[in-house]
Amino acid sequence: MNDPLGLISGANGAAAMGRARSAAGLPVEPGQQGAFAKSLLSQIDEVSKLQAEAGQAVEDAMTGKRDDIENVMIGAQKADAAFRMLLSLRNKVQAAYDEIKQVRV
Numbered sequence: 001m002n003d004p005l006g007l008i009s010g011a012n013g014a015a016a017m018g019r020a021r022s023a024a025g026l027p028v029e030p031g032q033q034g035a036f037a038k039s040l041l042s043q044i045d046e047v048s049k050l051q052a053e054a055g056q057a058v059e060d061a062m063t064g065k066r067d068d069i070e071n072v073m074i075g076a077q078k079a080d081a082a083f084r085m086l087l088s089l090r091n092k093v094q095a096a097y098d099e100i101k102q103v104r105v
Contacts, residue, residue, distance in 0.1 A: 047082045054079035
């Protein structure tokens with residue numbers, strides 16, 4: 001079997017097969033596995049929180065509980081910008097995944 005990336009028989013041979021490796025081929029510590037996923041989930045939670053706060057602020061402004069329209073608009077714009085950034089990240093990850101699927105091994 002051909003191993004062009006060196007993931008199976010790296011510098012440490014068969015002993016390294018059980019350990020996770022980074023994109024650069026370096027061993028990954030067990031605590032670091034899933035760091036990207038944890039970061040992504042925390043950012044999704046943050047965007048969700050911003051959207052909920054903006055929605056509540058708009059609702060309060062419409063019912064008369066708030067009269068500071070400037071802060072309502074700033075909150076809505078902040079939530080919109082965060083959502084657009086998250087959407088852009090999703091599109092980049094999807095494009096990278098599609099490109100990786102096209103690689104012939």
